Each structure stands twice: as structure tokens, then as C-alpha cells.
Amino acid sequence: MPLRNRLLAPLACALVSVLAAGLLTLAPTAAEAATKGGLVHRQTKGDKASQRTVFPRSSYLCYGYQDCKDAGMGNAGYAAANDKMYWRMYSGHNCTNYAAYRMVHSGLPNTRPWSGGGNAMYWGTSMPKITNGTPTVGAVAWWKANTGPAGSVGHVAYVEQVVSADEVIVSQDSWGGDFSWAVITRSSGNWPSGFIHFNDVTMVNKKAPVISGTTKVGGTLTATAGSWKPGDVKVSYQWYADGKAVKRGKQATYVLGGARLGATMTVKTTATKMGYATTSVTSAATSSVLPGQITNTxxxxxxxxxxxxxxxxxxxxxxxxxxxxxxxxxxxxxxxxxxxxxxxxxxxxxxxxxxxxxxxTARRDSYDDVVVTTTPSAAVAPGTFTVTREPSVLGVAKPGQTLRLDPGLFKPVDAGVQVQWLRDGVPVLNATGDTYFVSGLDLGSRISAQVTLTRAGYETSVRTSLETTRVKATPKLALTREKLSHRVKLTVDVTAPDVPQVDGAVLVKVQGGFRQEVTLTNGRAKLSVSGLPRGKRTVTLVFLGSDTVERTVKTSALWMPAPKGSGKGS
Known part of the structure; x- marks a missing residue:
């Protein structure tokens, strides 16, 4: 059954006693049924409902042996031993048998500590000397009949944890229900009628506190908290000098002043935890405090x-x-x-x-000088330049133009700056100034500048600007026309400064639908235009460019003769 559905099931407790060990199969008398809420064997549906113990669903932390086990909330072995009776309570899912089992499991004999009825409502009234309103771990939480969540026969549970004076966590079993863990707060209206202290779980000191440190004036003593069960206790400290409490000695460490010279020191640790009795233990004494020295702490x-x-x-x-x-x-x-x-x-x-x-070096009157040297630093590293703007080349990368270098921004600003101009990444001979004249030697190349920053004690930093666009010459396009009977013969010449021979292709477009791409040979290309209607046309020449020459467009006029077969002369 899913936990959500199981939490809707009532938590009930058949809080009745077996009159004598081994007599579980005997039926009760009418009088017993009347005084003890009815035995299991003769419960009616109405009787069972009257014994139910129902907490708000939100109070449950887990429900059922397996669910609680998966949540890390155990039952101290009751799941495997619930077929037995403890303190003559009914076995199985039964709050009294579970609570009795936990008491026996804690070391008490399997003999009911009181005479008379075993129903849950009798537990606190039968043991008034050990029943009070103080919750402690290991105590039995007890509800009178019809109090809080309890039915007509009351309820008991085992206190697993005391969160505060107004909140506890219990484990419990229930007649007609199942094993569970639940949170109970005083404000919920479900606070127990009392807590029965049969055999509360005690706080145990497993190891006494130990003092370490130098027993000299000016020295610092440090005390461990000791080892405790449970382990999450709150520990306070009190230091003693020759058995007398030190007024300001309430911390885990204690600095020995001159007044402690010759005294022996002890420390007492006191452990507290909600739900447990406060416990103290004292350490072994130190040797006598000696005269001190300055200590580097x-x-x-x-x-x-x-x-x-x-x-x-x-x-x-x-x-x-x-x-x-x-x-x-x-x-x-x-x-x-x-x-x-x-x-x-x-x-x-x-x-x-x-x-x-x-x-x-530390000095103090009446104390020896103390000299302490730091751990060495790393070897002092050269400085490094901080570049906030990279170098860049300014100007137009064409023959006859002068490029200028912007060296960028860097710190320290007093660095030495050396410049080397590069052609396609290769240093240009004698090109080291902050300007560069672009010549025909640069055609087809990209120009950049390399800046070297130097300073005493600094790592040399070499920064290279972005390259310019490829250096190209601006060409001139010449068009020669030769008019024939029915066509025009065109000659295109492309020349460029510092380029002995222009290579590449020229796209020729003539108004009216003519389009042809021709390849230059020694800077010249020839073609014929025919098939267009007679008349004046615009011709567009597009040199498509090369590695050394720019793309260029030129337009011109062209007179087309009548096409062949038109019957008209030129």
C-alpha cells in the first residue's frame, strides 16, 4: 500500500494486558472486558474504533516497517520479535507490546513493573513516581484515555528524539494500524499526558577530555571535548587551576597568564542535549605551569x-x-x-x-626574542605588459600610398617600441619605422606590422597587427572597335602600373543581351559581337581582377551594324 494511502489508515492501539503469561488464547470475562476496554478476541467493530489512536496525517514521518526502514527510522528489532509478548501485553501490532519491548530491549526484565491492568491508560497512573511532564529520549510517552489522539484505552509510544521542550519524535505501533514514526508538538493538541521514565537513554562519556599545549606562561592549552554518546551533544568547558574554577576559563582553549605560574590545570567538559540528563567529566591534570616565552600562534x-x-x-x-x-x-x-x-x-x-x-622578530620585556622567517615566495617573475589595444595599420594599401602604424595601448607606457613591417608575414628589409611606403614590390601581398615591446625586468612582448587587404594596382581598360559588315570586332587591352602583364578575365556585356567572358593574353583579349539589332549600344567591360590588379568596370558606346540576313546595309 502506498505511504499516502497508509497514512489515512487509523493508528490504533489494543492497549490491553494478558492476565498471565502463556494465556493469550483464553477469552476474557465480561468484567475484564468492561474494565480493560475489551480483549482482542471479543472486540466488535465499535470496540476497535474506540481504541484507535489517530494523529494528523502530516505528523507521520513514515508508516510501516519497510517504509520506516527505507527512511532510516528503525524499530529496534521489533519487526522480527513482535510475535512475542512483553510485560504480558498482546503481541503483534500493539502500542503497549511495542513500548514494553523497547523497555526490555533497553535492559529491563520482561516483567511488568506494576500490578494491575496493562492498557495504555493505566501506565502513567500505575507508575506515578517516575511519570512527569519532562520529555527524555528513551522515555515512554503516555496518553490517558480519550486524550489527544488516543482512543478509549489511551496510547503509549517510545520517545526517539526530543527536538525541544514542545516537540518530540516518537516511534510506535498500533492495534488495527501499523508501525510508524511521528512528530508531536505541544501546540497540536496531541501532547502526551506525561512521560514515564522507566529506563531513559543516558548520555555516556566514552572518552574524557584531553589537554594539549605548552604549560608555560603565555602558552595556550587546548582541550578536546571528549567523546560522547550520542555524538551530537553541546559541550561547554570550565578550566580549573589547582582545583579552583577560573572565571574566564570557559572556552576550549585557555591562555596561561602569569597568575597561573606553578599551578596545575584541569578542564571539565559538560555535555548537554535536549532529552538527556546533563553529564560532566574532568580531564587529567597538567604538569605545573612553567615560566613562558613568546609564542608565534x-x-x-x-x-x-x-x-x-x-x-x-x-x-x-x-x-x-x-x-x-x-x-x-x-x-x-x-x-x-x-x-x-x-x-x-x-x-x-x-x-x-x-x-x-x-x-x-618579536620582542617583549622579560621574554626571549623570537625570530620567524616566512615561507619563500616564488622566484620573482619578469613583468608582463598589459595590452589594452592591439597595434593596427592605418591607410590605403595601394602602390604609391603611405601606411602608418598605430602601436596600440599598453602598460607600462614607458616601454621601448620596435617596429618591423611584414609582407605576407615576412619581414621587409629595412622597413622598421612607424610608416611604410607601398610600392610595386608589394603587389599581390598583404602588409602588417610587428611591434616589439621591451623594458628592463619585463618579458619581451611581440604583437602583430592585422594584415591589410591585398595590395593591388588600379588598371586601365581600353576598347578598340572594328566595324565589319554584320558584326563588330572588339579588342580589350588592360594595363596597370608596375604590372608588366595583366592576367585574368574580362566580362563583356553589350546592351541588348550579349554577354561573354574572355581571357586576357599578354593583357589583351579579342572577341566579335554579332546578332544584335542595328543601332547604338552600351558596352560594359568588367575586369574581374587578379592577385595584383583590382576589379574595374568601364562603360562605352558601340554602334552595331544590321545583323546578317536583315536585308539592310550598315
Whole structure:
């Protein structure tokens, strides 16, 4: 059955006793049935309903042995032992038998601690000396008849956890229901009538606190909390000097002042947890406190980046007792740096490759000087340039034009700048200035500039600009026309400065539908145009471009003769 549906089932408790061990099969007398709410064997449907114990569905944490097991909420073995009677209670799903089982399981004998009826409503009234309103782990939560969730015969459950004085978690079984864990709050109206302390779970100290540290004036003693069961207890501390409580000794650590000289120290730890009795235990005593010395409690440490033009700082650490003075000496590879005695050290180019330390000396009257040196830094690294804008080439990449270099933005700004111009990524001989004159030698190439940044103590940085577009010459297109009877013979010549011979293709378009692409040979291409109606036409020449010559368009006029077969002359 799903948990959602099972939670709708009533939690009922057949809280009745067996009159004598081994007599479970005997039927009760009418008088017994009247005084004890009716025995199992003669319950009517109405009787059973009167014994039900029903909590709000939201109170349940789990319902059923398996569901609770899956949720990590056990039954202390009752699932395997519920066929037996404990304290002469009915076996099986029965709140009294489960509660009695938990008491026997905790170490009590399997003998009912009181005489008389075993119904749940009798438990608290039969044991008034150990019943009160204080919830504790291991106690039996008890409800009188018709109180809170209980039916006419009351209810009992086992207290698993005390969340607060107004909230507990219990495990329980139920006549006509099933095993479950539930949360009970005082405000819910389901708070128990009392708690019966048969054999509460006690807090156990498994290991006494141990004191560690230096028993000298100025030293710090540290106490462990000890080991406890349960483990999640709250532990408080009290230190003692020669058996007398120290007023301010309520922490896990204690600093030995001069007043403790010659005394022996102990610490008492007190464990508390809701639902358990408070328990204390005292440690073994230390040896007598000796005269002290300054103790470095937190080592000095360097801060910052070990790199040229960066600044290192030193945290001089913590000392006990507080020194009268603390001085610093900076070192490079273990050798003192002249004049470097402040709290910071600026790293210059001369320190590249060396490891930096700081030696801290603490002084106090009547104490020995204590000298502590920090862990070495990494070897001081060369500085690195920060480039916020890359170099770029400005201008038009055409023969006869001058390109200019924008070196970009970088820090430090006083870096040395060297420029090398590149043609298709290859250095151009003697081209090192901040300008570059584009010549015919650059045709077909892309121009870029390489900028080298240098500075003492810095890693050289080489940055290269984006390349220009390919350098190309601007061509000239010439059209020669030869008019024949029924066609026109065209000659196209393409020339360009610094280009001995222009190669490539020319697209010829003549108004009226003529279109032909011709290939240049030694810069010239020839074709014939025919088949168009007689008259003036616009001719468009498109040089498609090459690696060294730009794409160019030229338009011109053309007179077309009458096509062949038209019957008209030219």
C-alpha cells in the first residue's frame, strides 16, 4: 500500500494486558472486558474504533516497517520479535507490546513493573513516581484515555528524539494500524499526558577530555571535548587551576597568564542535549605551569604577486603574549636587502629570479626574542605588459600610398617600441619605422606590422597587427572597335602600373543581351559581337581582377551594324 494511502489508515492501539503469561488464547470475562476496554478476541467493530489512536496525517514521518526502514527510522528489532509478548501485553501490532519491548530491549526484565491492568491508560497512573511532564529520549510517552489522539484505552509510544521542550519524535505501533514514526508538538493538541521514565537513554562519556599545549606562561592549552554518546551533544568547558574554577576559563582553549605560574590545570567538559540528563567529566591534570616565552600562534605570511613592479607585503602573524615590538627584514635568496625593513617591498628588475622572504622578530620585556622567517615566495617573475589595444595599420594599401602604424595601448607606457613591417608575414628589409611606403614590390601581398615591446625586468612582448587587404594596382581598360559588315570586332587591352602583364578575365556585356567572358593574353583579349539589332549600344567591360590588379568596370558606346540576313546595309 502506498505511504499516502497508509497514512489515512487509523493508528490504533489494543492497549490491553494478558492476565498471565502463556494465556493469550483464553477469552476474557465480561468484567475484564468492561474494565480493560475489551480483549482482542471479543472486540466488535465499535470496540476497535474506540481504541484507535489517530494523529494528523502530516505528523507521520513514515508508516510501516519497510517504509520506516527505507527512511532510516528503525524499530529496534521489533519487526522480527513482535510475535512475542512483553510485560504480558498482546503481541503483534500493539502500542503497549511495542513500548514494553523497547523497555526490555533497553535492559529491563520482561516483567511488568506494576500490578494491575496493562492498557495504555493505566501506565502513567500505575507508575506515578517516575511519570512527569519532562520529555527524555528513551522515555515512554503516555496518553490517558480519550486524550489527544488516543482512543478509549489511551496510547503509549517510545520517545526517539526530543527536538525541544514542545516537540518530540516518537516511534510506535498500533492495534488495527501499523508501525510508524511521528512528530508531536505541544501546540497540536496531541501532547502526551506525561512521560514515564522507566529506563531513559543516558548520555555516556566514552572518552574524557584531553589537554594539549605548552604549560608555560603565555602558552595556550587546548582541550578536546571528549567523546560522547550520542555524538551530537553541546559541550561547554570550565578550566580549573589547582582545583579552583577560573572565571574566564570557559572556552576550549585557555591562555596561561602569569597568575597561573606553578599551578596545575584541569578542564571539565559538560555535555548537554535536549532529552538527556546533563553529564560532566574532568580531564587529567597538567604538569605545573612553567615560566613562558613568546609564542608565534599564527606564522608571518607574505601577500602579493612575486613579479617585477608588484609590491609584496608581510602579515607579521599573531603572537602570545602580544610583543612590545615587531620588526621586519626583507631578504632575497636568503640575503638581507639593504634598507628593506618596512611592511612592504617594491620588486625591481634587479630581483628577477630571486625568492623573497621576510624575517620577523618579536620582542617583549622579560621574554626571549623570537625570530620567524616566512615561507619563500616564488622566484620573482619578469613583468608582463598589459595590452589594452592591439597595434593596427592605418591607410590605403595601394602602390604609391603611405601606411602608418598605430602601436596600440599598453602598460607600462614607458616601454621601448620596435617596429618591423611584414609582407605576407615576412619581414621587409629595412622597413622598421612607424610608416611604410607601398610600392610595386608589394603587389599581390598583404602588409602588417610587428611591434616589439621591451623594458628592463619585463618579458619581451611581440604583437602583430592585422594584415591589410591585398595590395593591388588600379588598371586601365581600353576598347578598340572594328566595324565589319554584320558584326563588330572588339579588342580589350588592360594595363596597370608596375604590372608588366595583366592576367585574368574580362566580362563583356553589350546592351541588348550579349554577354561573354574572355581571357586576357599578354593583357589583351579579342572577341566579335554579332546578332544584335542595328543601332547604338552600351558596352560594359568588367575586369574581374587578379592577385595584383583590382576589379574595374568601364562603360562605352558601340554602334552595331544590321545583323546578317536583315536585308539592310550598315
Amino acid at each position: 599564527t606564522a608571518p605570511v607574505l601577500g602579493g604577486v612575486a613579479q617585477v613592479d608588484q609590491t609584496l607585503s608581510v602579515d607579521t602573524g599573531a603572537w602570545n603574549p602580544t610583543p612590545d615590538s615587531v620588526s621586519v627584514q626583507w631578504n632575497a635568496d636568503g640575503v638581507p636587502i639593504t634598507g628593506a625593513t618596512g611592511a612592504t617591498l617594491a620588486l625591481g628588475p634587479d630581483l628577477v629570479g630571486q625568492q623573497i622572504t621576510a624575517t620577523v
